[in-house]
Amino acid sequence: MNVSLDKQYLPSERYKRHAAYLSVLALVIIGLCTYFKFEPLLFITDFHYMADLVVEMTPPNFEVLWRKEKIFISILQTLSMAFLGTLVGSTVAMGLAFLAARNTTPHPTVGVIVRTLLAIERVIPSLVILLLFLIAVGLGPFAGMLSLAVGTVGMFGKLFANAIEGAEKEPIDAVYSVGASKLQVIRYAVMPQVLPSFIANLFYAFDINLRAAIGLGVFGGAGVGYEISMAMRLVRYRDALALICFTILLVFVVEKLSDWLRSRALGQDLLK
Amino acid sequence: MIEVRQITKSTKEGVPILKGISFTITKGEFVGILGPSGAGKTLTMRCLNGLTRPTSGEVLFTDHQNNLVNLTHAKGRELRKARRQIGVIFQGFNLVKRLSAIDNVMIGQLGRINLLRSLFYGFTDDEAMRALAVLEHLKIAHLAQRPVGSLSGGEQQRVAIARAIYQQPSVMLADEPIANLDPTNARKIMQILKPLAEQMPIIGVFHQPDLVMEFCTRIIALKDGVVVRDGDNKMTRSELIDLYGAELSEIEASQRILQPV
Amino acid sequence: MKQNVSWTYSSYRRKQTLRNWTVMLATFFCAYWAGISCKVDLDALRAGIPKGIEFISYLFPPDWTAFADMAMPALETILLAFLATVLGAFLSLFFGLAASSNIAPRWLRNLSRFLLATERSLPEIVILLLLISALGLGPFPGVIAMAFGCIGMLGRLFSDAIEEINPATLESIESVGARKLQVIAYGVLPQVLPSLLSNTIFRFEVNIRLSVLLGAVGAGGIGFQLYYSFQTLQYQRATTAILITLLLVFLSERLSNSIRKKLSQEAKL
Numbered sequence: 001m002n003v004s005l006d007k008q009y010l011p012s013e014r015y016k017r018h019a020a021y022l023s024v025l026a027l028v029i030i031g032l033c034t035y036f037k038f039e040p041l042l043f044i045t046d047f048h049y050m051a052d053l054v055v056e057m058t059p060p061n062f063e064v065l066w067r068k069e070k071i072f073i074s075i076l077q078t079l080s081m082a083f084l085g086t087l088v089g090s091t092v093a094m095g096l097a098f099l100a101a102r103n104t105t106p107h108p109t110v111g112v113i114v115r116t117l118l119a120i121e122r123v124i125p126s127l128v129i130l131l132l133f134l135i136a137v138g139l140g141p142f143a144g145m146l147s148l149a150v151g152t153v154g155m156f157g158k159l160f161a162n163a164i165e166g167a168e169k170e171p172i173d174a175v176y177s178v179g180a181s182k183l184q185v186i187r188y189a190v191m192p193q194v195l196p197s198f199i200a201n202l203f204y205a206f207d208i209n210l211r212a213a214i215g216l217g218v219f220g221g222a223g224v225g226y227e228i229s230m231a232m233r234l235v236r237y238r239d240a241l242a243l244i245c246f247t248i249l250l251v252f253v254v255e256k257l258s259d260w261l262r263s264r265a266l267g268q269d270l271l272k
Numbered sequence: 273m274i275e276v277r278q279i280t281k282s283t284k285e286g287v288p289i290l291k292g293i294s295f296t297i298t299k300g301e302f303v304g305i306l307g308p309s310g311a312g313k314t315l316t317m318r319c320l321n322g323l324t325r326p327t328s329g330e331v332l333f334t335d336h337q338n339n340l341v342n343l344t345h346a347k348g349r350e351l352r353k354a355r356r357q358i359g360v361i362f363q364g365f366n367l368v369k370r371l372s373a374i375d376n377v378m379i380g381q382l383g384r385i386n387l388l389r390s391l392f393y394g395f396t397d398d399e400a401m402r403a404l405a406v407l408e409h410l411k412i413a414h415l416a417q418r419p420v421g422s423l424s425g426g427e428q429q430r431v432a433i434a435r436a437i438y439q440q441p442s443v444m445l446a447d448e449p450i451a452n453l454d455p456t457n458a459r460k461i462m463q464i465l466k467p468l469a470e471q472m473p474i475i476g477v478f479h480q481p482d483l484v485m486e487f488c489t490r491i492i493a494l495k496d497g498v499v500v501r502d503g504d505n506k507m508t509r510s511e512l513i514d515l516y517g518a519e520l521s522e523i524e525a526s527q528r529i530l531q532p533v
Numbered sequence: 534m535k536q537n538v539s540w541t542y543s544s545y546r547r548k549q550t551l552r553n554w555t556v557m558l559a560t561f562f563c564a565y566w567a568g569i570s571c572k573v574d575l576d577a578l579r580a581g582i583p584k585g586i587e588f589i590s591y592l593f594p595p596d597w598t599a600f601a602d603m604a605m606p607a608l609e610t611i612l613l614a615f616l617a618t619v620l621g622a623f624l625s626l627f628f629g630l631a632a633s634s635n636i637a638p639r640w641l642r643n644l645s646r647f648l649l650a651t652e653r654s655l656p657e658i659v660i661l662l663l664l665i666s667a668l669g670l671g672p673f674p675g676v677i678a679m680a681f682g683c684i685g686m687l688g689r690l691f692s693d694a695i696e697e698i699n700p701a702t703l704e705s706i707e708s709v710g711a712r713k714l715q716v717i718a719y720g721v722l723p724q725v726l727p728s729l730l731s732n733t734i735f736r737f738e739v740n741i742r743l744s745v746l747l748g749a750v751g752a753g754g755i756g757f758q759l760y761y762s763f764q765t766l767q768y769q770r771a772t773t774a775i776l777i778t779l780l781l782v783f784l785s786e787r788l789s790n791s792i793r794k795k796l797s798q799e800a801k802l
């Protein structure tokens with residue numbers, strides 16, 4: 001035979017290579033696990049604790065959902081935090097996005113500054129922001145809502161700015177060519193192009209913020225997340241399971257609802 | 273070897289596509305199937321591998337150990353065992369685009385090698401060299417390590433042929449194996465298939481009546497889901513015009529795709 | 534004729550204006566009630582801003598000596614996120630396959646999709662709280678919580694990628710007499726590998742962020758250091774933890790972006 005495979009493509013060489021990679025990886029992981037006293041075997045040896053927990057949690061005590069007014073309020077709080085956080089955050093994000101995008105920024109330096117700020121803001125963990133607001137305005141849903149709003153600005157400022165930069169140039173030039181001002185160009189050439197992506201992202205932000213509102217509630221002392229963590233801490237597991245089931249249902253339903261609203265909004269060119 | 277008995281196939285809505293097709297292929301035959309587009313050639317081939325179940329009728333396959341398998345009812349292990357021995361070259365190649373050409377060829381023997389070994393791509397060096405030899409036979413050994421998605425249509429076509437040859441089946445089904453090749457390469461592939469047909473019968477779908485008449489031992493013509501002709505490898509002009517329509521003679525005049533018969 | 538046209542246009546505008554006002558009023562109404570239930574208090578915010586700024590001044594300068602103490606927790610966070618991602622991706626692959634219409638039978642696909650959607654609705658922190666009640670505090674429940682938390686998102690993304698595979702390719706592998714597992718190993722995995730890896734790496738980035746939050750609840754790592762420093766009023770030490778967290782998040786984002794860019798080029802092939 002006058003042709004042959006490169007040595008590295010021979011199956012036997014291929015296994016040797018893969019086996020070498022895998023064993024190095026396995027060694028590193030095992031080494032690190034031992035160093036941090038991290039025992040995955042716990043999952044098997046301690047599995048009966050999980051089984052016990054499941055037994056203790058069932059059947060869920062759904063009565064808490066209507067017996068306690070507090071629970072009802074906490075659910076409303078979670079929804080409100082997510083809604084207002086999204087609304088305030090995305091409004092600010094939209095404004096900043098026009099300052100940041102290269103084709104609409106009033107001045108290139110402003111654009112660079114805003115983009116840098118957004119980038120820094122995006123990497124700050126939500127927990128840190130929440131802790132700051134807890135100190136500023138105290139424990140409660142307001143602090144949670146504010147930190148969600150700030151998180152939304154970081155998350156969506158950049159997405160919005162990218163959408164604006166992605167807008168087609170021809171319509172913009174066309175509107176400029178009739179002597180329009182920058183604001184008019186934004187209103188008549190940029191807005192119509194980026195609105196669908198804004199709306200889609202708005203609903204996406206709401207979905208994310210709803211989950212985050214549940215998580216941050218545990219620390220912020222508000223909302224259904226806090227109620228779940230309290231129920232767990234007070235060893236009222238059956239109440240906790242009822243709340244968890246309800247939370248899942250809530251997120252599920254709200255997500256479907258927001259999907260439906262979004263498709264309606266996008267389908268009808270709402271707000272144009 | 274393979275016997276097709278009165279198979280019919282209708283769509284879900286009940287529109288008949290195959291309307292009772294029968295033929296028997298035995299050892300040493302190189303059958304060319306001709307027919308206009310939409311005649312049901314691909315569908316017939318799919319029935320022969322058990323990929324499509326006919327609405328009625330039967331496909332009987334006798335394997336090399338003389339076991340009779342009814343492909344219309346076979347399931348699971350029995351079906352897999354039969355399929356090992358029926359090589360298929362698909363009309364659209366249907367290769368795995370991100371795997372290299374040689375890995376695609378080695379897929380041909382998946383039905384034969386140990387399951388555990390195969391899950392980890394555990395081919396032996398010997399198997400790889402044999403696959404390479406088949407590629408070499410088809411003049412594409414230099415492409416062995418390229419992902420198939422980056423090959424041209426004709427190159428992919430030859431990888432698909434290599435896969436079927438490497439599979440070492442006892443029957444080969446080739447759905448338009450030379451459709452994407454230039455005339456020279458098409459002829460070369462026919463020259464490769466011809467001697468193979470002595471070891472395993474080949475059923476091929478072609479759109480080149482001249483090559484079929486030159487290489488095949490038997491021609492079956494399909495039209496509107498019916499066998500309109502089944503016989504030797506000589507088709508007359510008027511038969512071809514009946515099959516493809518009267519426009520054929522005009523095309524022939526302008527392109528000379530047919531040799532004088 | 535001309536009048537007719539302009540009349541049509543104005544009625545169109547009027548209809549749109551009506552719709553816009555409805556949407557705006559509805560939004561405003563919701564926002565108003567949401568504001569009440571969130572206890573929005575602008576006076577508190579005004580009073581809080583100086584408090585916040587004063588507090589930020591406590592954070593500086595960072596406690597540079599704490600860097601040494603935090604190196605190991607930072608490494609631990611990376612390890613936790615990595616293990617959780619690998620484990621989660623592995624589990625997601627099974628769910629992803631079970632949720633794909635070209636691999637799994639219809640009932641299994643629908644069941645898996647339903648389970649994935651349910652998991653997506655369950656915040657990771659709730660899973661962690663559950664695991665902590667069962668297994669106690671520690672990094673281990675954190676990893677399991679993050680791994681389970683992956684399944685909803687990754688499983689869905691994986692199965693979407695798998696469903697894009699041309700069924701003819703899978704069929705052609707079946708035609709040589711291959712078994713289902715072989716079809717998966719040869720037809721599915723190589724085809725979806727780039728998108729699989731790219732989504733997994735994205736999830737690693739998410740898990741790094743998440744491990745800060747989960748760490749605070751008791752899963753260890755840098756998140757625990759951060760929260761603990763805050764709770765014990767060692768604010769300058771907390772700043773160090775924040776800086777390290779920023780670095781981790783920033784680096785993981787960079788890494789994930791550059792790898793995913795390469796992968797997407799490869800996938801185009």
Ligand SMILES: Nc1ncnc2c1ncn2[C@@H]1O[C@H](COP(=O)(O)OP(=O)(O)OP(=O)(O)O)[C@@H](O)[C@H]1O
Nearest residue numbers: 283284289307308309310311312313314315316363
């Ligand atoms: N799954 C299906 N559902 C409905 N109709 C189908 C299906 N598969 C094939 N057909 C129809 O059956 C007919 C025969 O198809 P087939 O693919 O066998 O044609 P062919 O003879 O191979 O044509 P070509 O030379 O173009 O490859 C076509 O009209 C096709 O539209």
Ligand SMILES: [Mg+2]
Nearest residue numbers: 313314363447
């Ligand atoms: Mg066909």
